[in-house]
Amino acid sequence: MKSPVTFRLNGSATAVFADSGANLLDVLRRGCGDLSPKYGCGQGTCGACTVLIDGEPHVSCLVLAETVAGRSVETTGGLSNGPDLHPLQRAFIEGFAAQCGYCTPGMLMSAKALLDRNPNPARSDVEEAISGNLCRCTGYEPIIDAILEAAKQRGAA
Amino acid sequence: MAIHHGRGFASINYPIGMNLGGDPSQALVHSTPDGKFKVTLSSIDLGQGIKSVGRQLAAETLGVPVEDVFVDTADSDTGPHDMGSFASRGTHRMGNAIIRAATEARAQLLEAAAEELEVDASDLVTDGRGNIHVKGAPSRSITVEATATAAQFNQGRTLAGRGMFLVPLSEVDRDTGEMTPVSSFAHAALIIDLTVDDETGEVEVQHINSAYEVGRALNPRLVEQQLIGGAWMGVSHALYETTEPYYPDRSHGPIDFNHYLQPGPGDAVPHHISVLERPAPDAPFGGKGPGEMCANPVLPAIANAVFNAVGVECDSLPITPEKVLRGIRANGGARPQGRPGA
Numbered sequence: 001m002k003s004p005v006t007f008r009l010n011g012s013a014t015a016v017f018a019d020s021g022a023n024l025l026d027v028l029r030r031g032c033g034d035l036s037p038k039y040g041c042g043q044g045t046c047g048a049c050t051v052l053i054d055g056e057p058h059v060s061c062l063v064l065a066e067t068v069a070g071r072s073v074e075t076t077g078g079l080s081n082g083p084d085l086h087p088l089q090r091a092f093i094e095g096f097a098a099q100c101g102y103c104t105p106g107m108l109m110s111a112k113a114l115l116d117r118n119p120n121p122a123r124s125d126v127e128e129a130i131s132g133n134l135c136r137c138t139g140y141e142p143i144i145d146a147i148l149e150a151a152k153q154r155g156a157a
Numbered sequence: 158m159a160i161h162h163g164r165g166f167a168s169i170n171y172p173i174g175m176n177l178g179g180d181p182s183q184a185l186v187h188s189t190p191d192g193k194f195k196v197t198l199s200s201i202d203l204g205q206g207i208k209s210v211g212r213q214l215a216a217e218t219l220g221v222p223v224e225d226v227f228v229d230t231a232d233s234d235t236g237p238h239d240m241g242s243f244a245s246r247g248t249h250r251m252g253n254a255i256i257r258a259a260t261e262a263r264a265q266l267l268e269a270a271a272e273e274l275e276v277d278a279s280d281l282v283t284d285g286r287g288n289i290h291v292k293g294a295p296s297r298s299i300t301v302e303a304t305a306t307a308a309q310f311n312q313g314r315t316l317a318g319r320g321m322f323l324v325p326l327s328e329v330d331r332d333t334g335e336m337t338p339v340s341s342f343a344h345a346a347l348i349i350d351l352t353v354d355d356e357t358g359e360v361e362v363q364h365i366n367s368a369y370e371v372g373r374a375l376n377p378r379l380v381e382q383q384l385i386g387g388a389w390m391g392v393s394h395a396l397y398e399t400t401e402p403y404y405p406d407r408s409h410g411p412i413d414f415n416h417y418l419q420p421g422p423g424d425a426v427p428h429h430i431s432v433l434e435r436p437a438p439d440a441p442f443g444g445k446g447p448g449e450m451c452a453n454p455v456l457p458a459i460a461n462a463v464f465n466a467v468g469v470e471c472d473s474l475p476i477t478p479e480k481v482l483r484g485i486r487a488n489g490g491a492r493p494q495g496r497p498g499a
Binding site: 101 | 203204205206378379381382383385386387388389390413414415419421422423425426427428
């Protein structure tokens with residue numbers, strides 16, 4: 001049984017038919033064709049599928065798609081403004097904060113939620129904000145540095 | 158009950174690739190009609206950076222801008238044979254293959270340019286910015302793009318190269334047993350500073366200081382990135398990760414990321430790295446691979462530091478609080494080993 005779900009995806013009005021009980025990650029990837037949130041563990045422990053719902057970070061594999069009706073969903077796919085990368089994306093590239101890249105979209109969304117509510121985070125705030133996002137390659141240090149650098153760049157802009 | 162400081166040291170000689178002979182890697186390079194070059198490999202880039210380093214090696218050898226080279230990896234249906242991305246072998250083995258392929262392609266590029274300029278190919282040089290000109294006469298020049306177009310649409314040539322790297326088999330001397338088992342070694346030394354809580358058994362790594370000798374660091378930022386991430390994994394294996402249960406039997410083992418312990422972002426350890434560059438003669442532009450040895454020396458250094466802190470010798474990994482506490486109890490209390498000269 002499919003039901004229509006309408007919501008805003010990265011600022012655009014979006015309508016999609018979702019299987020009842022389908023999770024948001026599946027609907028974003030298959031229904032909307034937005035492949036930026038990644039499927040990692042499928043049980044909310046790795047954070048690779050993190051998206052923002054009304055500005056708050058959620059692991060989209062544990063969110064029922066129907067519950068985002070009428071709400072706003074942001075993914076890494078909507079972070080850049082055309083060719084202009086988000087300060088977080090630039091800082092991740094310049095700080096070599098990605099290796100295999102699988103955790104990167106989730107890291108970026110957790111970091112965006114942090115910077116949107118706290119433009120001048122302390123190092124410990126960053127550690128807390130990404131504590132639900134696993135990374136096996138970087139040792140976290142370059143990611144934490146990149147997020148702090150993006151906060152600095154946004155403050156300067 | 159107290160917090161004890163400990164310092165541990167480990168050094169490592171790490172062989173690059175599978176040795177004793179063989180371990181082949183192959184690469185193909187060809188130009189597009191507009192003078193860009195494609196490097197085709199079956200190597201996997203899982204974040205270690207063979208795409209970036211392969212691109213640099215090919216551009217440097219071809220004599221064209223790095224922006225004009227594209228590396229296509231990881232399809233064994235369309236790429237030539239490679240043993241794989243493991244054993245710290247990618248940069249060394251595949252790098253050598255890429256250089257050979259690019260050398261052959263460069264020779265064809267210069268032949269095609271020579272035909273257009275009506276000169277001898279041995280008189281031609283590249284400027285690394287997309288131009289080919291006569292040695293000492295920069296005005297007699299042609300672009301790489303025009304050369305590729307002429308080669309493919311007028312001359313009927315390919316601008317392509319094949320590259321292969323194979324480690325020669327090392328024969329054993331029957332009298333002495335002497336042989337050359339390894340083609341190339343990388344080296345590292347690493348010092349761990351940590352604390353051990355003799356009440357909880359918890360180990361907290363506070364600093365890593367390391368020196369890595371990787372030949373030439375072909376891409377210094379990628380080398381540093383790999384060393385930092387690899388050391389994190391070393392800490393993780395030394396102190397956290399196991400598929401075995403800590404308690405009574407296998408059914409209590411970890412089944413997902415909630416139970417499989419790893420250090421989180423709050424446990425990141427400051428790591429000071431010195432990269433020493435001693436270009437290796439058989440390596441691509443002297444570059445060996447940091448690869449696996451990013452993680453390896455961390456484990457014995459931590460075990461040594463735990464012994465230094467509380468006198469407990471752990472002979473199995475990970476060094477969990479339980480093992481540390483059992484060791485302290487068996488010794489009748491913490492036995493800090495001190496530090497000579499400290």
